[in-house]
Amino acid sequence: MEYQEIIERRKAILSRPVKPLPEDRLASERKLFTERNKRSLEIFEKAKNLIPGGVEHNLSQNKPFPLAMDRAKGCHMWDVDGNVYVDYLMSGAPIILGHGFDPLDEKIIGIISEKGPATGLTSEYELRAAEEIIRHMPGVEMVRFLQSGTEADMAAVRIARAYTGRQKIVKIGGSYHGWSDQMVFSLHIPGTGSLNSRGIPNGTYANLVDVAPNDFEALEKAFEDNEAGDGIAGVFVEPIGGESGTHPVHPDWNRRIRELCDRYGALLIFDEVVTGFRLAMGGAQEYFGIMPDITVLGKIIGHGYPSAGAVAGRKDVMSVCHGGLGEKIYLGGTLAANPISAAACYYALKLMTEHDAVRRASSYADRLTKAMNDLFATRSDLGFFVYNFGPIMHYVTTSFFSVDLSSPNAFTEIITRKQAADDYQTVTMAHGLCTLAGTRMYTCMQHDEEAMNKTMSVWEYLLSLIPKG
Numbered sequence: 001m002e003y004q005e006i007i008e009r010r011k012a013i014l015s016r017p018v019k020p021l022p023e024d025r026l027a028s029e030r031k032l033f034t035e036r037n038k039r040s041l042e043i044f045e046k047a048k049n050l051i052p053g054g055v056e057h058n059l060s061q062n063k064p065f066p067l068a069m070d071r072a073k074g075c076h077m078w079d080v081d082g083n084v085y086v087d088y089l090m091s092g093a094p095i096i097l098g099h100g101f102d103p104l105d106e107k108i109i110g111i112i113s114e115k116g117p118a119t120g121l122t123s124e125y126e127l128r129a130a131e132e133i134i135r136h137m138p139g140v141e142m143v144r145f146l147q148s149g150t151e152a153d154m155a156a157v158r159i160a161r162a163y164t165g166r167q168k169i170v171k172i173g174g175s176y177h178g179w180s181d182q183m184v185f186s187l188h189i190p191g192t193g194s195l196n197s198r199g200i201p202n203g204t205y206a207n208l209v210d211v212a213p214n215d216f217e218a219l220e221k222a223f224e225d226n227e228a229g230d231g232i233a234g235v236f237v238e239p240i241g242g243e244s245g246t247h248p249v250h251p252d253w254n255r256r257i258r259e260l261c262d263r264y265g266a267l268l269i270f271d272e273v274v275t276g277f278r279l280a281m282g283g284a285q286e287y288f289g290i291m292p293d294i295t296v297l298g299k300i301i302g303h304g305y306p307s308a309g310a311v312a313g314r315k316d317v318m319s320v321c322h323g324g325l326g327e328k329i330y331l332g333g334t335l336a337a338n339p340i341s342a343a344a345c346y347y348a349l350k351l352m353t354e355h356d357a358v359r360r361a362s363s364y365a366d367r368l369t370k371a372m373n374d375l376f377a378t379r380s381d382l383g384f385f386v387y388n389f390g391p392i393m394h395y396v397t398t399s400f401f402s403v404d405l406s407s408p409n410a411f412t413e414i415i416t417r418k419q420a421a422d423d424y425q426t427v428t429m430a431h432g433l434c435t436l437a438g439t440r441m442y443t444c445m446q447h448d449e450e451a452m453n454k455t456m457s458v459w460e461y462l463l464s465l466i467p468k469g
């Protein structure tokens with residue numbers, strides 16, 4: 001679906017009152033959810049005393065309560081009560097071969113039993129992993145491994161500042177670049193500013209320039225306004241739009257940012273934590289044919305194995321990561337590039353190529369997107385729709401992410417719309433479909449016809465619960 005159509009369809013949803021589930025139906029769905037998930041509820045009740053809020057996974061669906069998972073295989077997950085789910089969370093994007101992919105797991109188990117998990121020193125797997133990343137990503141000549149996407153984003157900020165000798169960083173509203181102090185600004189919904197900044201010192205954002213997505217004028221102005229002062233060191237971009245495409249980008253957006261970076265001598269930083277090796281093996285940089293100066297990678301380079309992240313890019317830019325005292329920037333991570341995560345990266349990328357994982361996951365997502373849109377078209381009173389960027393699918397039901405903050409009662413509107421979307425998610429989860437944030441679905445190469453049929457029957461059921469008209 002093209003950008004303009006997405007924007008118009010979102011507007012159409014926002015122009016109508018939200019359609020919550022009727023109270024009686026919601027009550028029986030919650031009852032079903034609770035009856036199916038007794039063990040999860042017990043775990044949650046105990047966890048509340050040990051873990052703040054009883055849950056620590058941002059991507060968990062928490063209404064009526066979070067579920068505890070037992071295992072995952074292929075495109076399925078099983079919870080601790082033995083219920084099975086067609087999984088579209090895919091661990092938050094990194095799983096594309098499918099959960100528990102034996103050829104990958106066998107390699108990693110071999111490394112653990114034969115070599116041990118870590119020495120704190122170089123292993124050969126680091127080189128192999130770096131070679132594999134560089135082979136696929138056109139904008140990458142050097143790689144420095146870290147332990148998460150958040151860390152890699154933090155490193156990218158530092159590299160951009162060190163390389164350019166400038167201070168200012170541009171962040172596009174609504175995008176996510178991890179939870180470091182300086183990046184927790186205008187999260188999730190453009191314009192939310194410092195809403196999520198409790199615990200962050202005053203002044204942290206002095207060098208952050210917040211630009212609304214697709215606001216070409218504001219983008220240009222940001223460069224002009226900062227030309228005389230500190231200057232812009234870099235622009236952080238989620239290349240398919242904030243929140244992995246929840247806020248999709250105008251077709252000219254990335255190219256314009258590249259042009260402005262070139263004109264003003266700033267670095268373009270593609271955060272490819274989700275798009276790298278998922279949108280294409282060469283990431284969004286291959287998909288759009290636009291080369292960033294710095295590429296941020298995360299969980300996907302470990303394919304679900306822990307301690308995965310890397311900052312990568314052009315040789316001259318990456319060179320600020322080494323040198324003598326006072327010359328290099330400081331980076332660290334005792335367990336970064338340990339043999340397990342480095343080998344997981346190397347073997348996962350090789351297996352993805354061998355199994356044509358991105359194409360297969362994308363082809364399933366294309367078919368599911370069409371099937372869901374065909375179904376949603378039968379309920380034009382709702383206006384629901386789906387769009388996808390390869391194996392990254394977004395379904396829009398209440399459109400709470402795109403409420404215009406300048407509109408009256410914006411926050412009440414967001415809360416009402418989010419509540420309705422959460423209730424829809426309670427239904428889909430209670431019937432064996434696991435999605436992300438009630439808005440997103442990631443696919444893997446093992447999603448099959450059976451998964452498709454089950455998925456469609458759950459959506460049909462959900463629609464049947466929402467009164468017509």
Ligand SMILES: Cc1ncc(COP(=O)(O)O)c(C=O)c1O
Nearest residue numbers: 148149150176177178271273298
């Ligand atoms: C685009 C993007 N950047 C950075 C991150 C942070 O990665 P991590 O959760 O590994 O810290 C995420 C996490 O979802 C992400 O989606």
